[in-house]
Amino acid sequence: MPQEKYLIDTDILIDYFKAKYALNEKFKAVGLENCYVSEISIAELLYGALKSSDPERHNANVMKAKSNFGILPITEVLELYSEERLRLEREGARLPNFDLLIAVTSVKYDMTLVTGNVKHHSRVKGVRIENWRMKESNAYIKEKKK
Secondary structure: OOOOOEEEOHHHHHHHHOOOOOHHHHHHHHOHHHEEEEHHHHHHHHHHHHHOOOHHHHHHHHHHHHHHOEEEOOHHHHHHHHHHHHHHHHOOOOOOHHHHHHHHHHHHOOOEEEOOOHHHHOOOOOOEEEOOOOOOOOOOOOOOOO
């Protein structure tokens, strides 16, 4: 049986940089070689670095993402993006363009999308989603002490 492949959404990358939700352990468990990011997420991270009060630290995170994860181009998903955007508009369920590009990238490359934005992305036809912020999908999250 082939190993599951994951497309990591920008929100999860940011959580990873902030050492939240035991994501480092989760990435080790699934194998970094099985985790990818979209060029769109890199663009979002670069923008965030530029507007931050600490661009040097944020640019280091961009480099970490580039070195730790495979980067998927969007060229191959543009036709699917256009079709899905039209379908969602006709249903009155539009998504922001970058979110839609990331979601259809996971569909095109037959990957599970890892995101905290489940409600948003679940509108995309054919998408498989896991939320590694939740214990149900990430056994490495420890129970908070009371």
